[in-house]
Amino acid sequence: xxLQASGGGLVQPGGSLRIxxxxxxxxxxxxxxGWFRQVPGKEREGVSCINTFGGVxxxxxxxxxxxxxxxxxxxNTAYLQMNNLKPEDTAVYYCASDPSCSxxxxxxxxxxxxxxxxxxxxx
Numbered sequence: 001x002x003l004q005a006s007g008g009g010l011v012q013p014g015g016s017l018r019i020x021x022x023x024x025x026x027x028x029x030x031x032x033x034g035w036f037r038q039v040p041g042k043e044r045e046g047v048s049c050i051n052t053f054g055g056v057x058x059x060x061x062x063x064x065x066x067x068x069x070x071x072x073x074x075x076n077t078a079y080l081q082m083n084n085l086k087p088e089d090t091a092v093y094y095c096a097s098d099p100s101c102s103x104x105x106x107x108x109x110x111x112x113x114x115x116x117x118x119x120x121x122x123x
Contacts (some may be wrong), residue, residue: 001025001026001070001097001111001112002023002024002025002114003021003022003023003096003097003112003113003114004021004022004023004024004095004114004115005019005020005021005093005094005095005114005115005116006019006020006021006022006117007020007033007117008021008093008117008118008119008120009021009118009119009120010120010121010122011085011119011120011121012047012088012122012123013069013085013087013121013122013123014084014085015085016081016082016083016084017091017119017120018079018080018081018082018083018087018094019021019035019079019082019110019117019119020077020078020079020080021033021035021075021077021078021079021080021095022075022076022077023076023116024099025097025099026075026076026112027070027073027076028050028071028073028076028078029053029070029073029123030053030076031097031098031099032049032050032051032052032056032097032099032100032101033049033052033071033078033093033094033096033097034046034047034048034069034078034080034096034097034101034105035047035048035049035056035069035080035094035095035102036060036093036094036096036097036104036110036114037089037091037092037093037119038091038092038094039090039091039092040109043107043121044094044107045060045107046061046104046107047059047060047067047093048060048063048067048069048080048104049069049082049101049104050070050071050078050101050103051100052071052073053099054084054096056101057069057101058101058104062080062088065087065111066082066085067080067081067082067083068081068083069081074089074101076099078095078116080093080115080117081084082119084112085091085119085121086121086123087094087121087122088121089119089121090119090120090121090122091118091119092116092117092118092119093116093117093118093119094113094114094115094116095113096110096113096114097111097112098110098111098112101110
């Protein structure tokens with residue numbers, strides 16, 4: 001299983017950014033996929049997850065109303081649209097997949113991890 005994340009960068013507060021995760025070795029038709037984020041010295045935290053076959057999406061309280069996750073089964077790709085970004089959103093964002101979005105509460109149980117992409121929100 002490979003998860004290739006891309007799209008991170010530097011953006012000003014209030015700005016927007018979209019990050020992507022292309023999956024190979026799994027099908028989004030049968031797997032949940034999403035993102036965690038981590039800053040130095042802190043634990044990795046779940047950000048968002050989508051389960052296209054169940055029509056389920058999950059968001060951390062800190063990003064609800066600002067981030068939107070979507071999945072394209074044909075491209076086997078997930079997207080995270082991040083709007084109204086805040087400095088506290090600055091982190092390395094990691095793509096992950098697992099059979100269920102419920103695993104986003106327990107990162108130690110996540111089946112597959114991709115490499116991270118840096119998102120920096122700063123003026």
